[in-house]
Amino acid sequence: MSTELSSNKPVKVTTQTVVDMKEAGEKISMLTAYDFTMAKLIDNAGIDIILVGDSASNVIAGFETTLPMTLDHMIYHTSCVVRGVDRALVVADLPFMSYQVTTKEALISAGRMMKEAGAHAVKMEGGKPIVETIKRIVDAGIPVMGHLGLTPQSIYKFGTYKVRAKEEEEAEQLLTDAKLLQDAGCFSIVLEKIPSKLAIEVSQMLDIPTIGIGAGSGCDGQVLVSHDMLGLNKDFSPRFLRRYADLHSEIITAVGNYVHDVKSGDFPNDKEQYN
Ligand code: KIV
Secondary structure (H helix, E strand, O other): OOHHHHOOOOOOOOHHHHHHHHHHOOOEEEEEOOOHHHHHHHHHOOOOEEEEOOOHHHHOOOOOOOOOOOHHHHHHHHHHHHHHOOOOEEEEEOOOOOOOOOHHHHHHHHHHHHHOOOOOEEEEEOOHHHHHHHHHHHHOOOOEEEEEEOOHHHHHHHOOOOOOOOOHHHHHHHHHHHHHHHHHOOOEEEEEOOOHHHHHHHHHHOOOOEEEEOOOOOOOEEEEOHHHHOOOOOOOOOOOOOOOOOHHHHHHHHHHHHHHHHHHOOOOOHHHOOO
């Protein structure tokens, strides 16, 4: 019997798998994770791609923007995630200023993410200005996922988190950028917070898959921040977010019950201690 048949290990999702999924008309599921336990849960539940997003800055570190995240922070989170994953493709965000200064620095950052963290691919925000850098990284054998539309690392340039590319000129630029990213060798592109009609146009124009967040149902896949879709962030309710659980309430109730049981002496009981 071949090792492939006797092995119980799941077939790993690769960058080629997600390109093939688009070709086959199968939607791609992607969620964020930043630690071993959550990554293991999400992987076991059958997700296709796990994104170690620099949204860790918001939901893990408590910063207002993604800008403070360093390459070392992202390498740490990514290495934790990689250890929890058997099947999913693990894509790691390159953080702000780890790839924008020079191509050489970008290549070193991407290389560290692959070598030290064990990422399977990196994600980078932006279009034309980073195309040559992306080519160089892809040429070095590192798969790159692009990210267009609302790119949170540029929040101080935009000034708001509102929907992008509503006007003709920005929409045209986005279409051009998407084609440039595909030609540069990106295996997929995140489209964040853009009008659904534009997302359809981009998705139909490209051979590589688009993964949308707030970009409508015409994308080839969808991504959400796991903390948001699991209802851990009670205060974040954008229109595009669907909550699949209310872990905020569950945790508050569970912790409240624990506090009560400790204070009343109900915990631990006879069976919960050693004789
Ligand atoms: O950092 C992140 O979580 C992201 C997703 C919102 C796409 O980039």
